[in-house]
Amino acid sequence: MQTKGFRFWRAKEFVIFVVLVIICAIVTIVNPVFIHPSNLMDILLTNTVLGMMALGMLVVILTGGIDVSVGAIIATVTMIVGNFLAHVSGNLLLAFLVGAGSGAALGLMNGLLIAKLKIHAIVVTLGTMSIIYGVMFLLTGGEWVTQEHIPEGFKSFGRIVFGHVKTTSGGTTGLPVQFLFLVAAVMVTWALLRYTMFGRGVYALGGNRISAERAGFRIDRIIVLVYLFEGILIGFAGVVHTSIMRQVDPNAFNGFELQVIAAVVLGGTSILGGTGSVLGAILGVALIAVLNNGLILMRVSSYWQQIVIGLVIVAAVSTDIVQKQRAEARKTRVDVEITEGARS
Amino acid sequence: MTNDNDFILKIDRVSKTFPGVKALDDIHLEVRRQEIHALVGENGAGKSTLIKILSGVYQPDEGAYLAIDGVELKNLSPIEAVRRGISVIYQDFSLFPNLSVAENIALSLDIEKGRRLVNWKRTRARAVDTLDRLGVSIDPDQELGGLSVARQQLVAIARALTYDARLIVMDEPTSALSRSEVELLFRIMRSLKDEGISILFVSHKLDELFAIADRFTVIRDGRYMGSYPKEEMDNERLISLMVGRKIEYTIYPKRKCGEPILEVRHLSKQGNFVDVSFVLNRGEVLGITGLVGAGRTELVQAIYGMNTPDSGRILIDGKPVRIRSSTDSVRYGIGYVPENRLREGLVLQQSTANNVILVTLDKLTNRLGAVVADRKDSLVERSINMLAIRPSDPEMIVSKLSGGNQQRVVLAKWLVGSPKILIVDEPTNGIDVGAKAEIHKLLRDLAESGIAIILVSSELPEILAIADRILVMRRGRVAAELDGSTATQEELMSKAILSEQTGASR
Numbered sequence: 001m002q003t004k005g006f007r008f009w010r011a012k013e014f015v016i017f018v019v020l021v022i023i024c025a026i027v028t029i030v031n032p033v034f035i036h037p038s039n040l041m042d043i044l045l046t047n048t049v050l051g052m053m054a055l056g057m058l059v060v061i062l063t064g065g066i067d068v069s070v071g072a073i074i075a076t077v078t079m080i081v082g083n084f085l086a087h088v089s090g091n092l093l094l095a096f097l098v099g100a101g102s103g104a105a106l107g108l109m110n111g112l113l114i115a116k117l118k119i120h121a122i123v124v125t126l127g128t129m130s131i132i133y134g135v136m137f138l139l140t141g142g143e144w145v146t147q148e149h150i151p152e153g154f155k156s157f158g159r160i161v162f163g164h165v166k167t168t169s170g171g172t173t174g175l176p177v178q179f180l181f182l183v184a185a186v187m188v189t190w191a192l193l194r195y196t197m198f199g200r201g202v203y204a205l206g207g208n209r210i211s212a213e214r215a216g217f218r219i220d221r222i223i224v225l226v227y228l229f230e231g232i233l234i235g236f237a238g239v240v241h242t243s244i245m246r247q248v249d250p251n252a253f254n255g256f257e258l259q260v261i262a263a264v265v266l267g268g269t270s271i272l273g274g275t276g277s278v279l280g281a282i283l284g285v286a287l288i289a290v291l292n293n294g295l296i297l298m299r300v301s302s303y304w305q306q307i308v309i310g311l312v313i314v315a316a317v318s319t320d321i322v323q324k325q326r327a328e329a330r331k332t333r334v335d336v337e338i339t340e341g342a343r344s
Numbered sequence: 345m346t347n348d349n350d351f352i353l354k355i356d357r358v359s360k361t362f363p364g365v366k367a368l369d370d371i372h373l374e375v376r377r378q379e380i381h382a383l384v385g386e387n388g389a390g391k392s393t394l395i396k397i398l399s400g401v402y403q404p405d406e407g408a409y410l411a412i413d414g415v416e417l418k419n420l421s422p423i424e425a426v427r428r429g430i431s432v433i434y435q436d437f438s439l440f441p442n443l444s445v446a447e448n449i450a451l452s453l454d455i456e457k458g459r460r461l462v463n464w465k466r467t468r469a470r471a472v473d474t475l476d477r478l479g480v481s482i483d484p485d486q487e488l489g490g491l492s493v494a495r496q497q498l499v500a501i502a503r504a505l506t507y508d509a510r511l512i513v514m515d516e517p518t519s520a521l522s523r524s525e526v527e528l529l530f531r532i533m534r535s536l537k538d539e540g541i542s543i544l545f546v547s548h549k550l551d552e553l554f555a556i557a558d559r560f561t562v563i564r565d566g567r568y569m570g571s572y573p574k575e576e577m578d579n580e581r582l583i584s585l586m587v588g589r590k591i592e593y594t595i596y597p598k599r600k601c602g603e604p605i606l607e608v609r610h611l612s613k614q615g616n617f618v619d620v621s622f623v624l625n626r627g628e629v630l631g632i633t634g635l636v637g638a639g640r641t642e643l644v645q646a647i648y649g650m651n652t653p654d655s656g657r658i659l660i661d662g663k664p665v666r667i668r669s670s671t672d673s674v675r676y677g678i679g680y681v682p683e684n685r686l687r688e689g690l691v692l693q694q695s696t697a698n699n700v701i702l703v704t705l706d707k708l709t710n711r712l713g714a715v716v717a718d719r720k721d722s723l724v725e726r727s728i729n730m731l732a733i734r735p736s737d738p739e740m741i742v743s744k745l746s747g748g749n750q751q752r753v754v755l756a757k758w759l760v761g762s763p764k765i766l767i768v769d770e771p772t773n774g775i776d777v778g779a780k781a782e783i784h785k786l787l788r789d790l791a792e793s794g795i796a797i798i799l800v801s802s803e804l805p806e807i808l809a810i811a812d813r814i815l816v817m818r819r820g821r822v823a824a825e826l827d828g829s830t831a832t833q834e835e836l837m838s839k840a841i842l843s844e845q846t847g848a849s850r
Contacts, residue, residue, distance in 0.1 A: 203443060204440050210436075212440075214434075215451060
């Protein structure tokens with residue numbers, strides 16, 4: 001890794017990190033329960049799914065695309081996985097295969113439509129969001145998969161923790177097993193973006209599509225692969241979610257796509273594509289996680305929570321756009337050189 | 345004597361036909377090893393088409409001969425061109441602003457080699473090597489978007505070198521550079537030449553061409569006009585080869601006309617234009633020409649209130665006025681048709697009437713914002729009569745009108761405010777000859793009716809066909825004011841591209 005080249009305190013991510021630390025400090029002062037290890041473990045557990053999905057969304061947004069169907073995809077994956085566990089097999093490995101496979105299929109569908117139809121991703125995924133939800137409710141009737149139908153083996157897998165942390169109510173907890181999936185997703189996404197030509201193609205495409213074409217990148221393939229990769233991450237996240245909740249609610253992810261997109265954008269990823277990082281996306285997820293948790297601990301009404309998070313998102317996106325516009329304005333100066341002033 | 349081996353590039357009998365247009369006709373071009381070769385021609389002469397054939401983006405028509413390094417190539421593709429050592433640096437550089445300098449330099453080579461993984465050490469080392477070879481100090485870890493245009497161009501050159509380019513094609517490389525940056529670029533071009541690389545340099549800045557090129561090839565109207573070594577070339581010869589396109593247009597008789605309506609005195613704007621003074625008379629067509637980037641559009645936008653000048657005065661009917669916005673200029677009777685608007689300004693699926701009133705809707709509405717039908721009808725009728733739009737039915741769908749009548753509808757739109765002064769910027773850019781002639785006639789008719797017209801155009805035959813007087817701009821100044829009835833293409837071109845010291849210092 002190029003430790004010389006990377007200057008954290010100068011990077012965009014550093015600002016987000018500072019904001020995160022300040023928010024943590026404020027929440028802790030108002031309610032010290034915030035930094036209790038068990039609360040921190042709880043934050044990790046409840047935001048693992050958000051984190052995994054944000055990584056997929058990061059890769060999509062880096063190409064200049066977007067995916068608003070992620071809520072529908074994970075809802076469908078959890079329904080498929082839940083029904084598979086309830087009616088077919090309680091095998092853990094198979095459950096992950098089914099989850100990843102169904103996520104991959106839905107992601108592939110999005111990718112192919114966006115690449116081949118050449119319609120903007122937001123239009124395509126708005127459409128597929130509606131279709132995916134529609135088909136899922138049609139086939140399942142919107143029935144929950146309740147706790148008693150989930151096999152015991154799968155449930156106990158979901159309860160695995162590492163280490164011992166006392167909870168405020170006297171019990172013990174630890175580092176949840178689900179967190180390992182987030183760690184794995186972070187490492188895979190980071191390596192993919194940084195060390196593969198595919199990953200560099202993602203950045204190149206988001207930076208300048210025409211140049212990327214001229215340089216010889218196969219644009220359509222990159223787009224398809226990006227949504228496929230996102231679909232696979234959502235697939236794993238769906239199984240992880242099921243192992244946390246030990247039941248499946250088909251409506252659990254209504255509006256969740258906004259949280260995912262918000263986390264990525266808060267993490268400094270340009271909504272126009274080309275800039276953004278795994279570190280930033282994770283910091284963005286942490287920011288959303290801390291805001292959600294902190295506002296509860298500070299006993300702010302849940303309506304206010306929505307308003308605060310919304311304001312933070314608008315602020316983050318507009319700073320990004322304003323910075324871009326300023327940079328553009330600096331470059332579009334008319335270049336008429338006047339050197340013969342003294343002559344005529 | 346030369347044989348095929350002395351040439352890095354040899355093309356012959358290259359033609360390129362697009363539907364309805366022959367862009368290139370039997371072009372011949374030879375670039376020698378270690379040569380800086382200038383490709384010269386007016387705007388639209390076919391230079392870009394030729395470059396795209398060299399880079400494999402376009403395929404030439406049947407029967408073309410194209411050889412790189414003595415090997416004949418058929419069906420050249422972009423990737424094959426690169427493998428054969430031809431590298432094109434486009435005007436926009438085709439770089440990635442969001443990636444590091446090192447990555448911009450090394451990325452394409454990784455793709456070309458079909459690599460799947462990125463080796464950052466190799467990427468960085470290659471970038472450092474190449475930048476050293478160019479003798480420039482640019483931090484390879486810096487994000488490209490933060491560099492000046494000149495330095496981005498150096499990165500683009502560095503990228504070309506990583507391919508082992510033996511012929512680098514540079515399309516207008518100096519257009520966005522300052523004097524000192526041009527000097528640096530030339531120094532680098534000469535050192536590349538010493539390393540055995542040939543450069544095909546496209547430009548129409550003559551002083552620069554004479555400073556750097558060893559040989560010249562001139563094309564005009566898609567045809568080969570000859571190749572000459574620097575020693576046999578001078579300004580006059582080059583200009584006479586470049587211009588002299590056949591004028592297909594009707595030449596309108598020029599008039600000495602009316603009293604002044606607009607006077608511009610010592611108008612200046614930092615970085616745009618300097619000390620511009622001229623007079624515009626009632627009923628005349630004043631042509632403003634010059635190279636793209638000479639400040640023409642900036643000047644007319646200043647008159648229209650879209651680009652506030654730093655100093656100088658504008659007088660209308662002898663009275664000083666301050667024009668700070670387009671609302672002001674409309675009040676003073678100035679109309680402005682921006683570039684391409686004559687072509688793009690129509691809603692094809694709507695009626696003539698609706699198109700005509702598009703710009704001036706607010707004049708036709710009552711206090712509630714609803715269109716007053718009477719006002720609309722009388723206004724549309726007046727426009728149709730004034731411009732003789734046929735068929736004269738205001739409800740006719742515009743897409744069903746002939747091309748010429750469509751142009752009239754567009755112009756009608758801009759004339760609804762009944763301006764006394766009409767500014768048109770490149771009104772015929774990219775449209776066919778017939779439609780051009782229609783617009784020329786319209787502009788002349790409007791001038792006859794007493795409107796004063798400023799015509800901004802790069803196309804010299806067009807300017808000569810309809811302008812009564814001509815201003816030639818060069819680098820933000822009025823380089824010459826000429827009489828439209830006596831001026832020649834050569835005269836216009838030399839005023840537009842030659843600076844006073846050219847030739848004297850070299």
